[in-house]
Amino acid sequence: MLQEALKEIKRGAAEIIDNERIEKLLKAYFDNKETYTVKVGFDPTAPDLHLGHTVLLQKLAIFQKYGAKIQFLIGDFTAQIGDPTGKSATRKTLSAFQIQENAASYKEQVFKILDPLKTEVVFNSEWINPLGASGMLTLTTTFNVARMLERDDFDKRYKSGTSISISEFIYPLLQGYDSVHLKSDIEIGGTDQKFNLLMGRHLQRAYETGKEQAVLMMPILEGLDGVQKMSKSLNNYIGVADEPNDMFGKVLSISDELMWRYYELLSAKTLSEIEALKNGVADGSLHPKKVKEELALEITARFHSEVLANEAKMEFDRVHSNNQIPTEIEEFSSDGEISITKALVDCNLAPSTSQARRDIKQGAAKINQEKIDNEHLQLRSGEYILQVGKRKFAKLKVS
RNA sequence: GGUGAGUUAGUCAAGUGGCCAACGACGGCGGACUGUAAAUCCGCUCCCUCCGGGUUCGGUGGUUCGAAUCCACCACUCACCA
Numbered sequence: 001m002l003q004e005a006l007k008e009i010k011r012g013a014a015e016i017i018d019n020e021r022i023e024k025l026l027k028a029y030f031d032n033k034e035t036y037t038v039k040v041g042f043d044p045t046a047p048d049l050h051l052g053h054t055v056l057l058q059k060l061a062i063f064q065k066y067g068a069k070i071q072f073l074i075g076d077f078t079a080q081i082g083d084p085t086g087k088s089a090t091r092k093t094l095s096a097f098q099i100q101e102n103a104a105s106y107k108e109q110v111f112k113i114l115d116p117l118k119t120e121v122v123f124n125s126e127w128i129n130p131l132g133a134s135g136m137l138t139l140t141t142t143f144n145v146a147r148m149l150e151r152d153d154f155d156k157r158y159k160s161g162t163s164i165s166i167s168e169f170i171y172p173l174l175q176g177y178d179s180v181h182l183k184s185d186i187e188i189g190g191t192d193q194k195f196n197l198l199m200g201r202h203l204q205r206a207y208e209t210g211k212e213q214a215v216l217m218m219p220i221l222e223g224l225d226g227v228q229k230m231s232k233s234l235n236n237y238i239g240v241a242d243e244p245n246d247m248f249g250k251v252l253s254i255s256d257e258l259m260w261r262y263y264e265l266l267s268a269k270t271l272s273e274i275e276a277l278k279n280g281v282a283d284g285s286l287h288p289k290k291v292k293e294e295l296a297l298e299i300t301a302r303f304h305s306e307v308l309a310n311e312a313k314m315e316f317d318r319v320h321s322n323n324q325i326p327t328e329i330e331e332f333s334s335d336g337e338i339s340i341t342k343a344l345v346d347c348n349l350a351p352s353t354s355q356a357r358r359d360i361k362q363g364a365a366k367i368n369q370e371k372i373d374n375e376h377l378q379l380r381s382g383e384y385i386l387q388v389g390k391r392k393f394a395k396l397k398v399s
Numbered sequence: 400g401g402u403g404a405g406u407u408a409g410u411c412a413a414g415u416g417g418c419c420a421a422c423g424a425c426g427g428c429g430g431a432c433u434g435u436a437a438a439u440c441c442g443c444u445c446c447c448u449c450c451g452g453g454u455u456c457g458g459u460g461g462u463u464c465g466a467a468u469c470c471a472c473c474a475c476u477c478a479c480c481a
Binding site: 249321355 | 442
């Protein structure tokens with residue numbers, strides 16, 4: 001029982017620091033029902049969770065199954081520092097109202113996976129603000145610059161001559177201090193967070209809290225391109241809040257190779273089940289597309305429902321396998337005659353008139369399934385189905 | 400505070416007075432092929448309803464018939480010195 005729990009907890013983990021401690025905590029739970037805390041931190045600026053985040057969340061859900069109380073930390077204070085990597089864009093300070101709103105949005109998404117009864121949502125401004133200048137100073141005495149520069153990304157930036165702001169040095173310290181305040185037993189995060197996660201251990205020791213948190217790191221999930229990490233800014237993500245059709249389509253668009261990665265980190269299937277699928281594909285008894293569809297169904301069903309997932313699959317087959325028009329298309333209307341280029345822009349099918357013209361020239365634009373060959377075409381009153389490329393559709397009513 | 404180097408499109412990066420809306424690479428988009436996959440091949444990639452025109456190369460001002468390119472100042476980044 002204990003062994004199984006441990007196995008489940010360790011599945012997919014990239015690295016675990018202080019394995020022993022985790023084992024002890026679990027043993028205490030199984031023997032005496034003692035609970036423990038697992039901390040995870042999120043930035044309040046980006047409340048749109050994607051599958052990359054859910055790798056962590058799913059892991060937390062497993063912990064909850066085995067006696068953990070989750071400390072879901074929203075870094076409202078640390079967000080003010082953020083990561084000013086070059087760029088002129090000064091970090092926007094979020095208003096208290098915005099933070100509350102983002103937090104609410106987080107909860108809504110997060111509780112699709114986590115058990116709210118075993119989750120405590122906390123904000124770090126609550127204890128960092130009272131620190132004051134002197135508290136902050138004390139914090140900075142616990143660490144030195146040379147060690148700070150050991151951190152991989154600082155090191156790279158320093159060597160490559162990119163600027164590093166002093167405030168960025170404070171960031172890991174504050175994150176570590178969160179663990180001091182919360183007396184966390186375990187903290188989990190992505191492998192890119194290793195330095196910050198270890199800082200929690202360091203500070204818990206420096207502040208003589210009597211414990212040092214164990215650290216469990218999950219691998220970073222690659223985005224749809226299969227190369228860079230999944231992130232909103234790279235636009236290679238599958239959002240938790242994505243529509244079923246989008247979600248299904250996006251999963252299906254990943255490469256076969258990447259599919260196995262997603263299986264490992266996102267699927268509820270056991271490792272041996274996944275191994276069986278792999279063998280099936282390798283010896284030709286399973287078509288990779290079928291295997292990918294299964295994954296797409298599983299993921300879509302998790303965030304929506306099985307019914308909606310199946311509908312998404314049917315819609316997908318309809319549009320892509322049979323080249324039909326989707327059942328639901330966004331509708332637009334126009335008063336009076338309109339030129340085709342303007343129509344494409346107005347319907348969000350092209351970002352600019354110039355682009356619209358190019359699309360037409362390249363034969364990418366269609367009206368009612370027919371290629372447009374005249375870029376000066378005027379649309380008179382009536383209803384049109386406009387299409388650019390394979391996936392972008394819109395319905396336009398001209399009156 | 401001093402000295403030197405730098406700032407070009409989504410990113411990297413050429414271009415040092417007219418042939419520059421600006422080489423190239425990556426990315427992105429479209430087409431062919433497919434399993435809306437990958438790989439591959441081809442095309443496009445500032446804006447403007449065509450012809451043609453407009454606005455760009457950190458910012459401001461200047462030199463010049465003409466500036467991404469020269470000059471001045473400002474801002475930002477990096478290195479070395481203090």
